Amino acid sequence: MKPRIMLGRRGRRAAAVVEMAVVAPLLLTMLFGIIEYGWVFTIKQSLTNAAREGCRVATLESSTDAEVKAAITSYLDATGLKSADYTITLTRSTSTDPTEQVKIEVPYKQVSLLGGFFCKGNDWTIGSTCTMRKEGSS
Numbered sequence: 001m002k003p004r005i006m007l008g009r010r011g012r013r014a015a016a017v018v019e020m021a022v023v024a025p026l027l028l029t030m031l032f033g034i035i036e037y038g039w040v041f042t043i044k045q046s047l048t049n050a051a052r053e054g055c056r057v058a059t060l061e062s063s064t065d066a067e068v069k070a071a072i073t074s075y076l077d078a079t080g081l082k083s084a085d086y087t088i089t090l091t092r093s094t095s096t097d098p099t100e101q102v103k104i105e106v107p108y109k110q111v112s113l114l115g116g117f118f119c120k121g122n123d124w125t126i127g128s129t130c131t132m133r134k135e136g137s138s
Helices: 002-058 065-079
Strands: 087-091 099-107 125-133
Touching: 002 065, 002 087, 002 099, 002 125, 065 087, 065 099
Parallel strands: none
Antiparallel strands: 087 099, 099 125
């Protein structure tokens, strides 16, 4: 009788190992996907805030492009993004359109923690745009 009991326990352990081998990759993929999404969301929020900060500087009466870019760069330094990682597009106000626009974009692969594992073959960009009316304009 004893050998049958032992075989039953081994069979259950083997089944548990096989089930774990099947489920573990799925769980790890979900876990890393959640972490990746959280990181990309953090970067997106940082880009939004940096665009807002740059646009705020751009609306000042005597602001220059260099001052706007410096404000954006100083804000994004905290995220670990270097100025070569992202592009800044400024649309300055004119007499007919008194709005300032700041657009910041970064390629997804540049900020991905997993090297773009979740979007192979796509050249996605993460970006943000902010538009504000220039001070002193009528």
